[in-house]
Amino acid sequence: MINHLLVLPRLRIQNANTISSPMTWGFPSMSAFVGVQQVLERNLPDDIKLVFNEIGVVCHHIDPQVTEGGFIKAFHLTRNPVDKSGGTAAIVEEGRAHLEISLLIGVESDGDDLGSPERCRVIAQTLFGQVQGMRIAGGSVIPALNTQQRYRPELVSFDVNESEKAKQWQRLKRRLLPGFALVLRDDLLTKHTATLKAQNSSATALDAWLDLSRLNHECHVEQVKDEKDGKEKEVVQWSIRRPYPGWLVPIPVGYGAISDLYAPGDVANARNAEVPFRFVESLYSMxxxxxxxxxxxxxxxxxxxxxDLDRGIYRLQNDYANTLTED
Structure with missing residues (x-):
């Protein structure tokens, strides 16, 4: 249950990394934003004593830097400077997108007084200024074009009364429109895997993931009467099959271990030789x-x-599907 919510609205990010995993592209991985939360918490000023627990992202606008037209899109790539020998450097594929997002961070007090509205305003403004100088998902935060009062940063302390808390949340939601937030739908992937297995015992979760990730066109042959002579004839109708409603997308949700955990310094050329090291691969869901x-x-x-350190699973979770079950 969230009692305090830090709202950093309408952040404009230039050249964010849009290749979210080896198999997906589009919106940056949620692990990138969890990284922003961790960096922001580690760099808190000494006079701000907060603990950051979770993060939500609302996307208001995305402009992927790709070619337009046709069914196949290609990233806009940059020509790198010449190498040390004076020769032409290779082009490394990099996907970029310009974003406008709002960050919502669930916080709790670690000795800081969040009961004072003035103190909350100071904290929100300080952290909003701090995030302006950070990299988010590999992109640079640029100044906002809109300086209206409705887009000010805010640290909301929710009322203990459920009715008042609901009213506070309603007001906050209006500030986040228009936009969309990404949530986890593990439940649909599990359900669709079971459906495919009932049709074909050799079906796997990967089959279900791929099936939900694409638009499936189905052909139906119908018998209709000809308007001229009244005779029946076969007509082919094409339709898009959507197993579940909603705007579903394939996403990475973390990493799974594919090796043992090595002691610090055992693996050559590791990024940090002072922490344990493990080889991993991406985990996917819907x-x-x-x-x-x-x-x-x-x-x-x-x-x-x-x-789940015993199983070597490092992943992110979201409780939206549980809320739907409760409802």
């Missing part, structure tokens, strides 16, 4: 883009870390 006005409580769009 996500859904949902408009903020559909969330009943702020917890619905929040992402948090849920690792």
């Amino acid at each position: 996500g859904e883009w949902v408009s903020p006005h559909r969330f009943q409580k702020p917890d619905d769009l929040m992402w948090f870390v849920e690792n």
